[in-house]
Structures are given as structure tokens and as C-alpha cells.
Amino acid sequence: MKFSELNLPEPVQQGITETGFTDCTPIQEQTLPLALAGKDVAGQAQTGTGKTAAFLIALFTKLLQTPREGKDRQPRALILAPTRELVVQIEADAQALGKHAGFSIQAIYGGVDYMLQKNALKEGADVVIGTPGRLIDYLKQKVYNLKSVEALVIDEADRMFDMGFIADLRFILRRLPPYDARQNMLFSATLNQRVMELAYEFMNAPTKVSVTPEKMTADNVEQILYHASRKEKFPLLLGLLRKEGMERTMIFINTKREGEFLYDRLNANGFPAKVISGDVEQRKRLKILEDFKSGKLPIMIATDVASRGLHIEGVSHVINYDLPQDAEDYVHRIGRTARAGAEGKAISLADEDGAFYLEAIEEYIKHKVPVEWAEDDMFVHDYIRVKARPRVEKPVGKGKPGQGRGNDRGRSGERTRHEKKGSPTPAAAQASPVAGAGEGEVKKKRRRPRKKKPAGEGTPA
Template identity: 65%
Template sequence: MKFTELNLPPEVLKGIETVGFTDLTQVQEESIPLALAGHDVTGQAQTGTGKTAAFLISLFTRMLRNPRETGSNPRALILAPTRELVAQICEDAKGLGAFVPFKVQPIFGGIDYQKQRDALRGGVDVIVATPGRLIDYAKQKVFSFGRIEFLVIDEADRMFDMGFIRDLRFILRRLPSFDQRQTMLFSATLSHRVRELAYEFMNVAERVEVEPEQMTAERVEQILFHVSRREKFPLLLGLLAKEEDANRVLVFVNTKREAEHLTERLRANDFRAAVISGDIPQLKRMRILNEFKNGLLRFLVATDVASRGIHVDDVTHVINYDLPQDPEDYVHRIGRTARAGAAGKAISLADEELVLHLGDIEEYLGRRIPSAVPGEDDFLWNYKRPHPRKKAPVPEKSVAPGERKRPPRRRRTRPKPSGGDAGSS
């Protein structure tokens, strides 16, 4: 089905044409008509399936068809679990909404507090936010939830995983009642707790499901290598040397420590690589992601927690340097490539320890991942090792010209009492 077959306003169609979309994905084909008809929608959809475009197109269309004068209080609220995902949704909204008269404002921590506050006070149509800072502004009465007409909750399962459920309920209880607003909820898995949330705060939602097998990008070429842990890095270098079209590579590991260590080893071998981890300041994380998107950075190493919200087109390769422990994370990882109809490749390295998770992953996928044993020429053993970090010497305290350096302070000692009784003459 093509977007031109939908009864969309010219401004929205022009935005869709600008970003290059022509055919609807499955989740778009099932959810957009329901949303345009005014129904609440719960959608099971992984990132990379087009769900962001689905709710943005529905949102802009409904707002155009039901105009309201812009005031200090927003009309629409989109909630997401991570700062990166908020930034990505705003980027998509900028393209799809290039010709609609709506102001979209991101709200999240780590960047200018006063600037976001002033933007809210000046009046916005759509807020895209993580819960924490949004609640902070609401408690200060910078804006009100009272006139929200449209609500979107993206990656609801991650909201639970990251401990946002209390914040989410705080917000939902302050919105107009479910029969006075339209709500769309999207989640990679419609678990019991996600369904319970939908039942409590949504108005008889229509359910849209994309099965896990369909959530794996169809055009991802998957291959798995059985290798010992000692051989993983030389195999990685050998494979990268052979993959001539590996122009934008996302490498996944299971821990922050491993991510930092692997990044150092790649840099030592002349690979321009950076790491995304939770303790990197937000502005630096955004700069790293922009460099990766713009092609200035070829390799990005990330953990699953830090990678939430990484939506970069034209990722040519995803490498599971560590097999994930959670099967859903495998689907999430390889969904970073082969986006928007492009081709992509997912390479996984199964060592003697993490291969134990392979069975669960293949059971979740419903099929086996094509595997191979690497040949001797696949390894690159002649690699450089990072220089050991040296502790910087503690600088001696400088002394101004003409100033005498004080001698070390001597400790005073009390003289020992002389012999004899204290009262003797």
C-alpha cells in the first residue's frame, strides 16, 4: 500500500515525499488507518519497522483536521525512555512535519535547563520527552497537562525496564481522561504489565501486532562464527579487512567495561571508533552520534542499555562481538541495519561462554542462524596492542620568583619529665 492511497493532508504528503517514503510498512498499514479514525492503538513493533513515522503521520494529520489555537499548553505529548530516542523522534518529526505549522520541542536532561524551560513558556504544540525533566517542569507549573489531546508512549516495555513506571503513572493521572484524548502505545513486546497499563489508561485500544519473526529485518544477511574468546578480536579485525563495504559499523558488547576496552583496541589498530556508554555526558553522546550519522565516525561500540534510541540509516554492518543474554536484544541489535528497505549484514561471534545463549535466541527467532567455522586466513594475528596507561607524575607546587620555599614543618615534641617525684624540692 502506498501513502498516496491514504486520505492525508497535502502538507503531510509533502513531508512524506521529502523524506523519500512511498510504501507503508506492515505496522504503518495496520495502525495509521485506525489512528486516523480516532481509535486508541497499541502496537507491538520493534524499532526499524516504521512505527515512529506511523504515529507522527497520524498525529500531524489529526492535529491539522482538528485545529486549535496554539497557547502555552501543548496539544500532543510523546514519551520515550531515552534521550537519544527523544532526539531521534524530533529529527523524524522535523522531516515528516517540514510543511505543517506545529512546533515540536524536545525535553530531556543533560542539556540547557533554562533554554527548554523558556521554550515551553513560549508555547509549543508537541512535546517529545523523557519523563524525569518533564515532571520537573510540570511541578513548577511551566506548562500544564490539562489540554493534551494526543498521547504517544514509545517503547513502553523499556519504560518498565528502566524504572520509569512511577513517573509514567504520575503523568498519566494528570492528563485529561482517556475518553477525552487519543492514545497510541508502542512496545517491542506486549507483556502483561504493558497490557495492564493499556487497559487502565486507554480507551478500548485496537491492537496491532507484528510477530517477532517479522520484526527481524528481512533483508539482513545473518551469519554466526563459532570462535574462542581468545580469537574474537583477531577474527573481528580479519572480517573487517574483508568486508570492503563496511562503511558504518555498529559493534555490540554486553558490558560497559568491555565496550571501553574494545574501543581502545580498535583505535590502537587505526580504526576510528568511539564508545557510547551511560556515563558519557549528554552533549558528548549527541556529538558522537552525529559524527556516526554523518560518516565522520566509522565504528560505534555500544551496550544494549546505551544503544536504546540509536536510529541511524545506512548502517551497513551490525557485529555482535558478544552474543546477548536476552533474545529480544538480538532482534533489537540486528534491526539497526537494513532500515528503510536497505540491505545490511549482521555478524555474530559465539565464544565458548556466551554460546550458551544461542539456543534461546534461535528459539525466539523461530529458525537457526546460518553458522560457519572461520578459516585460518580469516584471522589477523599481527595486530597492535594499546599502550598501557601511565600515571601522570604529580607536579611539584610552583614557587613565585623571590619567594622562599618553606622548609618542611617539624613536629614539636613535649620534653620528657626529669626524674624524681613531682613534689620533691
């Protein structure tokens, strides 16, 4: 089906044409007729199959068909996503597809200017795209309300559960108009029982649409697995980078510390790279993503914050330096390459720990990951070594006993085992009222003698 065959408003059709879309993907072909007819939809499809465009086209069409009445500037549509990067991605797609629709589109997420987003919400927005945390923050402050929402979209619903957002999600959904007074769309890579319970609770008899094939991974992704010990992984990675000539590569790791390890060593050995993880400042994360998308940055190291929802064209290789602990994350990681019909390569390195996750991954994707054995000449041993970064201990708050430098005193000021027996405590030195008192001595407070009652006053003499 072509987009021109659908009965879409001219502003939406113009946005689709300028974006370069002509033919519907399978998920778009099955969900758009239902959504355009006003029905609720719960859609399941692989990552990179056009789910975002599907719900944005349906949402803009609905809002154009029912123009806003009065001067109310409260949100008419709400799109919820689990990660900041996904929110930014959806907003970019919404601005492109809705360029001629005349809607005000606002992204709300943490890590960026708090007051700027707050003021933007106060001024009013037609479409709000956000992560649950900051949306709830502004909602509790009554910066905006959800009483005028006509359409709701929940993207990556399964990830909402995995990231512990379900309580926040329910908090928001209970403040929307009744489920039958709005249109609801839910999209996810997996429509398991938990997700469908959410759908039946907050949606109006949704039609379930699934276009996930028997194979969970795309056919045009070439998958390779190398078994390597922990010490061999980095020499093998360098060998692969030199051999493959990777133009735009994403390297996934499980921990921030592993990311720092790779960052230091890759840059020292002539492979420019930067790291994206959960605790990197949001503006810096967006700058890294922009440089990677534009081709200025050839290698991006990332935790699973970048494994979902991000559409980056031209990613030639995805490398699982660490195999993911969650089998679903494997599918999302390798889905960053071979998008929109292109071809790509996914290379995984299984060390002593990663080998334990392999069985669950292969069971989930319903096939074995092809194994190749690295020849000796693929390992680079003459690389520049860099010392590991020292672990930085968080500063300890005042008053905690025996932790941190210069804080060896207990809360009550008693001497700890770190102090010499004869040394005075600061509290004791200040409390001593006797001038010239000996070191370490504290004047004991004498008790007042009790006054004896005179004989004859109620007590025998």
C-alpha cells in the same frame, strides 16, 4: 496502500512527499486508518518498520483538524520514549514530517542545557517529546502542565518496563486529561501482558494491531555466528574488519569497560572508532551519532543505549562483540542494519560467557543462528597491543573509615590499624591542654569532687 490514498491534510501530505515516503509499510497500513478515525491503537511491529512515521502522521492530522483555541501555550501532544537517542530521532522525524504544519516541537531529555529546555517549555510548545525523568522534573516545578494534551504516544513501551520507567510513566499519565478525552497510541516491539495492562489502564479500549511475522528478525539480514574464546575475539574482529571491508559498522558490547578496550585497540590498529554508552556526555553522544550518520566515522561502538529506535541509513554491518544477555536486545541490535528494505549483515561472536545466552536468543527468534567456523587465516595476531586502562576508583567522601588515600581515620578520630601505635592523632594533639605533654599523651579530664553537705542539714553527721 499509498499515502496519497489517505485523506490527509495538505501540510502533512507535503511533509510526507518531501521526506520521500510513497508506500505505506504494513504497520502504517493497518494503524493509520484506525488512528486517523480517532481510535486508540496499540501497535506491535519489528524495529525499522515505520512506527514513528505512523504515529506522527496521525498526531499531526488530529492537531490540524482541531486548531488551538485561545492563547494557551501548553502542550497539545505528548510523546514518551525511553532513551535520549530515541527522543532526538523522533524529534528529527517530527520536524521533517511536520515542516509545513506550523507546530512548535520541543524535545526534553537529560544531559543537555537544563535552563534552555526549561525556558523553551515556558514559552510554549505544541508537541513535546521526552524521556520521563526530565519531564517529571519540570512538571513538579510547574514549568508546564498536561491539562491541554489531546494526543498521547508511548513509544517502545516494553523498553519502559525493562528500564524501570514504569513508576515515572504512571506518574505522568495520571496527570493527563481523562483517557476518553484524548487519543492514545502505544507502539512496541512486543505487546506482552505487562504492556497490555498499561494499555487497558490508560487507553480508551485500544485496538491491538500486530504485524510481527513468525520470524522475529528481518529476512534481508544475513546472520552469522562465530565461536571464539575470549582471547581470540579481538584477533578475529580485526580479521573480519579487514576481510569484509565494512563501510559503516556498529559494534555492540555489554559493558562500558569492554567499549574502552575496543576503542583503544581499534584506533591503535588503524580502525577509527568512537564509543557511545550511558555515561558519555549527551552532547558528545549526539556528535558521535551525527559523524556516524554522515559517514565521517566508519565504526561506532555502543552499549544497548543505541540498540533501539535509531534510524541510521546505510549501516552495512552489525557486530555483536558480546552477545546480549536479553534475547530481545539481539533483535533490536541486528535491526540497526537492513532498514527500509536494504540488505545487511549481522555477525555475532560467542565466547565462554556469551554461549550461555545463545539458547535463549535462538528460542526467542524461533530459529538457529547459522554458525561458521573461522579459519586460521582470519585471525590477526600481529596487531598493536595497548595496555588496559587502570580502574579508576571513585573518590571517597570525608569521614568514611579506612577507605581511600589519606583517609584512614575513623569518624570518631580513633586510631586505625594503619597508624603506628605511638603516633599522636591530630584531634588529640589539638585537644591536649598541657604544654609539653608527651607524644601520644592526652591529658585526662579530672572529675569534680562532689560537695559534701554540712552536718545537720537533713543527713546525720
